[in-house]
Amino acid sequence: MEITQIVGLALITTIFLLVLRQEKPVMAVLLSLVFSIIIFTLMMGKLASIIDVMRELSRRAGLNYFFLATILKIMGVAYLGEFAAVICKDAGEQAVAKKVEFAAKIIIAVMALPIMVAILESLMELMPG
């Protein structure tokens, strides 16, 4: 079972982190980063299969392909942003974490902006006068 491996790894990492945070905080941040990367890599294959299923479903339903492409991009930005922000918070750098979140929000807004403009313009066209 994969979850047992992950739980085991998480417990070991947590114990190491408890010790390292007192003695060498820099190493603790590095260990936390390595753990996050390992989990991310382990789940990458499964995430890819979920995305493949979603893509196939939307193709079969004849769904607008901009939808899935944009949503997946937005999700990717959100994930990476959160990932980096949490690591920064772990290292005690709240300000940097906030900046990363801010950047992720702006990028998502930029992606959604053309859709919003298109909707608004269409509605404006319908308005009399």
Place this chain on the structure above:
Amino acid sequence: MDVIAEIVKNLLVIIIISSFLELLLPDGSIKPFVRFAIGLFILIAVLSPVLAFVYDDKNFQVSVWDVKADKQITERIQESGQKIQQQITDSNSGLIKEKLEGQISAVAILVPGVGDVNAQVSVGENGSLRKLRLIVITEKDDEMEKMEEVNSVSGNHQSDAEQKEIKRKILQVMGNLYGLKSENIEIKFEGG
């Protein structure tokens, strides 16, 4: 009716997919932004077919974001692609067959006891070897003929054993070289 059916179908698929993807999102301050983007797509899914139906003559910007692959066009492209592939395969399969038969004959002739081999192959759509039929003409040198004369009392047992051995070796060689299973290989003995 078609418009309503399209709206309902689009909405259902968008909501199911987006709510599932939303589950995967990390709990953070970015989540509302993603929800907002999903909301915009739901708006488009409703607005685009309605506007296209009500205002036939107008071209709204919102329709640009509702591009769908036309099923008929996609099917036509796939069909013509398959036809082209079939043409390529057909033109090459004769050549592939000829080459394979030559190769197999040359390999089978190396098996001890085999004088000549006539190979007939059937090739799959992608040019892969499906079935193999070998007509083997056994080799009989003077020494073997003498041995047969000596063993003539015991009937045809010696030649049967020889043929079995040749068959086993050919099956082994073909299996190793071409990945063919023994049930796909037919071996016939002639003359000798």
